[in-house]
């Protein structure tokens with residue numbers, strides 16, 4: 001077994017890896033929920049990579065569709081031509097999305113979709129002669145992408161600090177995370193102060209300067225799969241309408257069936273002005289994201305005499321769109337959203353049964369095949385571990401050494417401390433594989449508890 005602490009020398013070779021002190025396993029193939037490395041070690045991919053793989057690894061149906069499209073037409077510029085895959089994928093996505101979202105624009109990654117949405121919102125208000133509107137309110141913590149524009153609306157402090165001189169920071173409000181309520185209320189004995197805070201933030205920023213509010217309907221990496229209570233988005237929408245502000249729902253992580261519905265916002269009965277998807281849109285078979293919006297927004301920009309001032313070389317990419325279509329068809333034909341709901345219910349039930357009272361576990365939350373687990377050093381006060389203990393790194397490394405891939409996040413409590421993992425297995429996961437995930441994870445957290453008890457003298461409260 002690999003030591004959970006093992007740090008490797010900087011890898012040889014020419015790849016610049018994001019982690020500069022770590023040797024990544026070299027994966028050579030994937031089958032279903034499993035990955036295999038070049039030493040034939042098997043890993044159960046319980047996070048679907050970065051919450052991407054929904055149709056499974058090594059999916060022959062999606063691979064076949066990609067091969068066919070590559071042989072027919074791999075690329076044309078999206079600003080010179082249209083083609084069948086983009087027309088069909090746009091039709092399909094708009095049909096699945098909340099009614100009224102009927103225009104789709106395709107890019108290569110989630111961050112690009114966030115940037116496109118910020119620009120669309122700005123152009124819309126300029127087209128309506130409200131030229132002072134440009135601010136995009138978001139939540140802290142949150143994550144909407146990593147480029148300089150997207151970073152200004154993303155609330156992941158440790159990613160941002162060093163780049164502060166380079167981007168415009170936008171106003172932030174606390175997220176609807178009941179486990180860490182900023183008002184110290186206990187739901188339902190509250191008045192949705194988290195939603196009302198948007199109104200205060202708009203007033204503080206001056207409504208005539210605010211173009212949009214961006215939020216993840218079900219919180220992803222920085223919110224540990226928190227599902228906001230049912231009134232939250234209707235109230236948000238009401239406030240957005242009152243002040244002439246667009247609502248951008250970022251479903252890059254939680255969309256495309258991950259929570260058991262095609263889109264997480266649907267269960268709130270709200271139609272956002274802009275909806276972003278990525279990640280699971282192709283299940284990992286190609287780099288693709290999409291921005292969906294209302295016809296009226298596009299018409300307003302057109303009638304102002306402008307074009308949509310955003311274009312990239314790989315916009316509306318035929319091969320990527322074919323991968324998106326094939327993935328949606330696969331999920332539909334194999335009824336995998338129903339399976340996501342059923343396996344999701346089992347996952348949550350088993351996680352609660354095995355881990356809800358574990359000394360290291362503060363909270364377990366989520367919906368469908370998206371589950372978050374928050375680790376705390378004191379379950380009564382919910383106090384996080386000091387960052388220097390690297391709890392979640394220990395958990396992910398120990399899990400990997402036991403052949404289990406989970407996703408980690410740090411810093412959600414105060415920008416520095418906070419340890420979370422996300423589970424997001426492919427929708428084809430079986431009941432036995434759910435048991436394997438939960439059993440391994442339970443063993444892993446026990447090992448980590450032993451380790452911090454021995455090495456750090458930690459005793460749980």
Ligand SMILES: Cc1ncc(COP(=O)(O)O)c(C=O)c1O
Nearest residue numbers: 109110111143144145220252253
């Ligand atoms: C909610 C959300 N928005 C945007 C992004 C950025 O997407 P990408 O990494 O594809 O640029 C992510 C990535 O994790 C995300 O989770």
